[in-house]
Amino acid sequence: DAGVIQSPRHEVTEMGQEVTLRCKPISGHNSLFWYRQTMMRGLELLIYFNNNVPIDDSGMPEDRFSAKMPNASFSTLKIQPSEPRDSAVYFCASSRAENYGYTFGSGTRLTVV
């Protein structure tokens, strides 16, 4: 199993640009989670999907953030326009079922200058 695959690993962009982060969950996992990690705030849940349906997006910081899961093997997190305070590591994780532990991807380190 290839695990949870995220791309890109690193992204440096200028303020105001659109950023798209991608995630491929583990095959057979039906829950997918997007987290953001910073030194100050730790790991914060942004949004999660169950069977491709968004269940809880209360952690999405503002309208600049959006996420989609068009099918069971792909999800995107988009930031438009990006701001320097969005700089963080963004993790995607998937889980076989809602009460199981998660498997995390390697993360995308986003730097907005």
Next chain:
Amino acid sequence: QKEVEQNSGPLSVPEGAIASLNCTYSDRGSQSFFWYRQYSGKSPELIMFIYSNGDKEDGRFTAQLNKASQYVSLLIRDSQPSDSATYLCAVHGSSNTGKLIFGQGTTLQVKP
């Protein structure tokens, strides 16, 4: 009050000692509890989970759960320098929404 609280550390122990990492949670109805290890610059990795009161052992790791006290801990026996990492406690809440709430993590340093 934070939903999941951990002492940020660093917790420093000598090689071969027992490291004790602690976590408290606010949702009394929480059902499942997880410990993740995160090396610097890497992603969190699941190392233990526990659902019932008491102890659960896996190799050098023991997870302990006390739901009455809303307390979960992780013991690492015979600590090794390779155990040096940040340990994250995570809790599934009683709302059964499926989402894990993470603590801020405790940084463990094992000194040779």
